[in-house]
Amino acid sequence: MNIFLAIITRDLLLAVRQGGATFLALVFFLLTVTLFPLGIGPEPAILARVAPGVLWVAALLAAMLSLDRLFQADFEDGSLEQLTLSGLPISLIVLAKIITHWLTTGLPLLLAAPVLAILLNMDNEGFAALLLTMLIGTPALSLIGAIGAALTLTVRRGGVLLSLLVLPLYIPVLIFGVSGIDAAVHGLNAKPHLLLLAALTVAAIPLCPWAAAAAVKLSLE
């Protein structure tokens, strides 16, 4: 447990020192969302209608863009193999990195989402659902994304490949996340959507680190 926490604090410290990643993900999120009113027109009713989808798609892309650095920097300078020698199972090391990824991208996106929801004229009923779906759903983005990041570790300029691998796997998260907000906006019961989203995240917690660890082991060999 100490090692686990030590890895998380290390990664957080590095994220703070090197900065950039969190800030870039946030700016990307903001910019993408801004493009939509410019693309489809400023009419409030239309924006309100597409707001949940736009927010989720933008969050998904922003989370994905920061993924290719998840293991890459540590892989290149030899830190990743040193980490695997810490005596902690590789799947737990991967989980520690996933948690850091969520703390440095998922959480900031979650906090920024309500502000952008206002810009998109989203109905007030949707705010709680937006926060809840993002809270439950963004960890799944980090978890699933870690597999793609680990698989493309030895690939030069793996970023595009990473998105090809990861985006199809993100679709269920997108669907349940948006449908949860939609239900709340239309005064329907959002609970089943949230439960399905939660089931997805809970199932991903043991499975994704395990699969990503297998891929990490491969690239170290």
Add this chain to the structure above:
Amino acid sequence: MGNMEQFLSMGGYAGFIWPAFGIVLIVMAFLWIASMRSWRKSEQALASLRQHRRQRGDIEE
């Protein structure tokens, strides 16, 4: 030849049915030819490489 024309017209849906069957056959034929060709090419490359080694008197596998 009325029958033939009737057949070809496919109840007025010729514009959909023939392209559908056509693309299926084209894609399948294309993949077939490509696979067979690359397989034969690999057989030839392997054979020539082996012959080359035999000529040099290397021990075969």
Add this chain to the structure above:
Amino acid sequence: MFQGRDIACERGERRIFTGLNFTVAPGQALVLQGPNGCGKTSLIRIAATLLKAADGALTWNGIDVAENPEGHRANLHYIGHQDAVKGALSVRENIAMWARIRATTDDQTEAAMAAFDIAHLADTPTQYLSAGQHRRTALARLVASPAKLWLLDEPTVSLDQAGTACLQQAIAAHRAKNGMVMAATHIELGLDDAQILQLQPQLMTL
């Protein structure tokens, strides 16, 4: 006692060596020698369980390492070609961070910096260091957290004479405390009494 029996290694569908045996007893050192490409790095990585042996087994005090690979990893230090030093962190932060990740109870960071003569650089971010100083920071990990087995792959790369001397002293102190060392190196490391394992490039047979 760390042993390898009948170790075989395959890289990129190619056999590099087979039937390799070695033993490292407490306080002893084993030096790997041989031309480039004969598998010194691979053998050290196999010993660190970073690479899977195509055949054979590693044992630690007679117990198969495969039974508890995590325990084995916690028992060793590995110095590879890469330094695993983060440019954004200072020398002290880098060393202390690895000591913490190795779950060290008594942190020897200060002693480690003294041992490799980089204490005066403690607060300098490592991105400003020279290659030799960078290497010293990486090597300081060895001292900062105790581990019974040191696996060193060309540890003296980019070190100057003084740096090599620091490493020699550290190795001697480690062996005095019954530590084990397995090293691939071209340079004399004060290991006259070490066993030599000569690796031969394999004749290719398909």
Add this chain to the structure above:
Amino acid sequence: MSIHYFANPARFTRLAGRIQPWAGGLTAVLLLIGLYMALVEAPADYQQGDTVRIMFVHVPAAWMAMFCYTFLAVASAVALIWRHPLADLAAKASAPIGASFTFLALVTGSIWGKPMWGTWWVWDARLTSVLILFFLYLGYMALWEAIEDGQKAGKAAAVLALVGAVNVPIIKFSVDWWNTLHQPASVLRMDGPAIHSSMLWPLLIMALAFKAYFVTLLLARMRMELNLRRIRAMRLAERTS
């Protein structure tokens, strides 16, 4: 006979050499019979008219899209768990075949949709999940291409295939759920009434023809991959000796 019986590449090559011509011939015969039955013999549907004939290629192609992915996932599992040396070749060889059938299912579905729905594409649950399956195939093939070391690429692709296999049912479920929430205004269901035997036979024959096609190409592609692997090994040996 253990699972490793056919692991011997030489034995496999011999066996494949014997099966491949027969599978190829069977493909041609079944395809001709199937086409004749589908285009000539089968009656037009009372509701959909002659367009129903598209079903005879669309549905078997969609079946094959799923079948190939299942095959790919099982072969990947065998490769990872038992390290069967031919399994990752089988998985690699099946991917382009599966991707082609998935593409064909999409295109024929779209062509069928135009007269049925009045539009080339609707975000119908089935078309949508087949589209996502197509992306999964593309990702799998791209990963094989991107990693240079053949053994590493095989293992990485196998991990991806298994992750994908776990996800396919989840994706299918989520897309169905999404589709029921956003049911398009007027969609003619494709299922229609229970299928009549005059339609069932051509469907089955076409499906069998596609299966035989799959077997033929799988064997040819596996033999090609084996040859390439041998050539690479020989070249490597030459370089080091």
